[in-house]
Amino acid sequence: MQTISKRKFIKSSAALAIGTAIFAFASPQAFAESTKIIYQTFLDPNNAKDPRSAAQTKMIDAFQAKNPDIKIELLVDPTGGAAARAIKSGSQTPDVIRVVGFAVSEFAATGNLLQLDDLVKKDGIPDDDWLLPLSNTKVDGKLYALPQDFRIPILFYRKSMLEKAGVKPPTTWGEVCALGDKFAQSDTITFAVPLGGTGGLGGAQSLGEFFLSTMLPGNGGQYFTPDGKIAFSKESFIKAAQTIKDFYTKCKVTPLRSAQMGFNELHDALRSGSAATAVFGVYRYKTVKQQGGGDDLAWAPAPGYTANDKQTVYSYNIAINKKTANPDAAWTFVKFMVSPEAQAFAAEGGEVVSRKSAYTSPYFQSDAGKDQKQWADLVAQRGQTVTYTPILSTYHTILGEAFQRMILKDGSPADAYDELIERYGAALAKAQ
Numbered sequence: 001m002q003t004i005s006k007r008k009f010i011k012s013s014a015a016l017a018i019g020t021a022i023f024a025f026a027s028p029q030a031f032a033e034s035t036k037i038i039y040q041t042f043l044d045p046n047n048a049k050d051p052r053s054a055a056q057t058k059m060i061d062a063f064q065a066k067n068p069d070i071k072i073e074l075l076v077d078p079t080g081g082a083a084a085r086a087i088k089s090g091s092q093t094p095d096v097i098r099v100v101g102f103a104v105s106e107f108a109a110t111g112n113l114l115q116l117d118d119l120v121k122k123d124g125i126p127d128d129d130w131l132l133p134l135s136n137t138k139v140d141g142k143l144y145a146l147p148q149d150f151r152i153p154i155l156f157y158r159k160s161m162l163e164k165a166g167v168k169p170p171t172t173w174g175e176v177c178a179l180g181d182k183f184a185q186s187d188t189i190t191f192a193v194p195l196g197g198t199g200g201l202g203g204a205q206s207l208g209e210f211f212l213s214t215m216l217p218g219n220g221g222q223y224f225t226p227d228g229k230i231a232f233s234k235e236s237f238i239k240a241a242q243t244i245k246d247f248y249t250k251c252k253v254t255p256l257r258s259a260q261m262g263f264n265e266l267h268d269a270l271r272s273g274s275a276a277t278a279v280f281g282v283y284r285y286k287t288v289k290q291q292g293g294g295d296d297l298a299w300a301p302a303p304g305y306t307a308n309d310k311q312t313v314y315s316y317n318i319a320i321n322k323k324t325a326n327p328d329a330a331w332t333f334v335k336f337m338v339s340p341e342a343q344a345f346a347a348e349g350g351e352v353v354s355r356k357s358a359y360t361s362p363y364f365q366s367d368a369g370k371d372q373k374q375w376a377d378l379v380a381q382r383g384q385t386v387t388y389t390p391i392l393s394t395y396h397t398i399l400g401e402a403f404q405r406m407i408l409k410d411g412s413p414a415d416a417y418d419e420l421i422e423r424y425g426a427a428l429a430k431a432q
Contacts, residue, residue, distance in 0.1 A: 034068070035329040040075040040083040040094040051286070055349030059342045063333060070329045080201060087112045087321065095324040096333055100201060101147070101314030102213075102388035105139045105226070109390045113144040114320040119331055120146075125338075129356050131376055136385040137317065140226040146338045147315035149351040150379045153210045153279045153302040156288065160296050161188065161276040169300035170277070171307040173243050177251035183276065190253040192261060192269055192278040193244055195403050199263025202393030204400025206263045210279040210302075212399065213312040213386060215240035220310065223386035228428050231387070234417055241406060241413035248407050259404055270297070279303070282375050286350045299371070301378060313383040315354060352376050391431050398423045 039060075043053045060072050075094050077083055083097040088110050099107055107113050120134070120143060127134045131150050137143060157169050165182040176191050183190045194206040215236070217223045222231035247254045261269070267284060269275035271292040279302050280288075289297045302311055318337050320330045336342055343358035348368075352375045353359075359376060363369045389395050402416040402423075 034071040035326050036071045036073055037096060037326060037329050037333055038073050038075050038094040039333070040077050040080075040086075040097040042076070042078045042080065042098060044076045044078070045074060050349075052283075052346075052349035052351065055345050055347075055351070058345040058348070059337060062342065062345065063336045066336070067332060070332065072333065090323055091321075092323045092325055093321070095321055095326060095330045097319050097321065098148070099145055099317050099319050101137070101145075101317055101385075102209075102392050103201070104137070104145050104317060104319070105228075105388055106390040106392060107319065108139045108142070108144045112322045114322045114324075114327065114330075116143045116146065116320070119335075123335060125335070130354050131352075131356060131379045132313070132383055132385060137315070139387075145317035145319035146334065147317050147354040148338055148343070148346065149283075149353055150313050150315050150376070150383065151281055151283055151352065152311050152313045152375065152379050152383055153214070154282050154285070154375070154378075155277060155300045155302050156270050156280045156285065156293075157277040157298055157300065158273055158293075158296050159298050161273075165276075169298075170303050171301070172303050173305060176253060176277075176303055177246060179277070180252040183253075187274070189255060189258055189269060189275040190277065191247060192258050192266055192275040193247050193254045194258065194261040194263070194266045194278075195400050195407070196260045196262035196265065197397065197400055198261075198265060199267070200396075203396025203398075204262065204403070205393075205396050206261075206266060207400055207403065208392075208396045209281070209314075211244065212240060213314075213388075214302075214304070214310070215243070217312065217384075217386050218310075220384065223312075224389045226387060228389045228391065228432075230389075230421070230424065237417045237420070238413040241403065241416050244403065245407055245413065256408065259407055282352055283350065285371070301382070308382070310384040311378075311382050312386050313379055314385070347372060352379060389428070391427055394427045394431075395424055398427065 041056065043050065043056045045053055045057050047053045064072060075082065083094060083099065086094060087107050090112055130147065137145060137147055155169055162169065167179060167182050170176045170179060179190050195204055197204050200206060213223060216232040218236055225231050248256060266278055266280060267288065270278055270280060270288050285299060318334050320327065320334060324330050338355065340355050340358040343353035343355050344361040344363060347353050347358065347361060347363050352372050359373060364373045398420055402419045405411050406413065406416040
């Protein structure tokens with residue numbers, strides 16, 4: 001049996017007494033476990049090539065410095081599929097999700113997004129400190145998500161190709177059509193119109209996002225009703241379908257091979273210069289420029305039926321899982337991520353951030369932030385929001401297939417409309 005000297009015993013007892021006293025008077029928070037919030041995002045922090053990922057890391061680091069009792073753990077989910085499954089199944093995690101604007105109605109329809117109206121009112125978040133009013137984000141009069149950025153279609157173009165053809169960036173669909181007579185390069189796509197389903201969140205998303213979500217509702221019109229019924233007219237559909245078919249046929253600005261192009265192929269065509277012009281997303285501009293466009297790549301406002309047509313915009317939003325075990329911590333995080341401070345970091349990654357007050361950041365006075373400030377002005381001047389269907393991926397799939405049949409098999413816009421109405425109506429009935 002081990003023995004202990006009297007002196008060692010006294011020393012040990014004193015140390016124990018001091019330790020006990022410190023424990024007794026220490027703040028309970030000093031020993032509490034941190035609350036963990038799982039944040040679903042499409043941005044991978046290990047992707048060194050994406051400046052948006054680096055900006056996201058800065059935002060989260062800044063949050064945790066202010067809130068050391070909340071630990072943020074990322075769920076990297078590039079397609080959003082994991083978040084969709086979790087919300088639809090009523091899972092407790094992820095606690096916070098990034099959801100694309102045209103999917104908010106689909107997620108809200110599950111009943112598993114936390115309504116934010118009372119929280120926004122309680123914390124005095126102003127409705128008018130956004131490029132477009134916060135109320136525009138509501139679904140059927142209720143707020144389920146807060147916009148982190150705004151995304152508007154713009155015209156990407158190769159300066160050298162337009163200069164060689166002796167033309168300026170087109171401002172209307174009629175001017176796009178007229179490009180066909182100006183371009184002599186047989187191996188160059190004059191104006192790429194993507195109908196394919198690669199990339200994006202499902203179906204012919206690029207066709208819907210860059211063209212039809214603006215062309216079908218028109219200026220200030222409706223796209224869908226809150227319960228998913230089609231709200232645009234047959235006349236607007238036939239006008240849009242004929243315009244796009246003309247690009248492939250009468251105008252000869254889009255070859256038939258581009259009917260298979262989706263997000264991925266359109267990105268590559270712009271990066272490599274095999275497309276002279278295309279309507280694409282502002283969020284890809286800096287990446288395409290870095291990957292090959294260089295100083296030859298430029299942008300202009302997207303064409304419309306007229307040069308000043310409204311353009312449908314959407315956001316990536318941040319929302320809270322209604323089933324989260326930590327709603328207070330989740331709201332603290334969400335509130336920070338849409339704050340002007342956090343959005344100043346997001347802007348460094350290339351986003352057109354949603355809060356007006358974020359544009360006082362020094363970044364926007366620099367050359368790096370010049371384009372984004374102009375895009376923000378474009379959103380404020382020409383941007384409009386619309387209501388999307390809760391089965392958007394299915395709608396985009398039906399839409400893309402109907403347009404491909406119309407063009408590749410020389411069908412009529414009226415036939416494409418009838419196909420859409422029949423197939424979409426059956427899909428919506430099945431989903432309800």
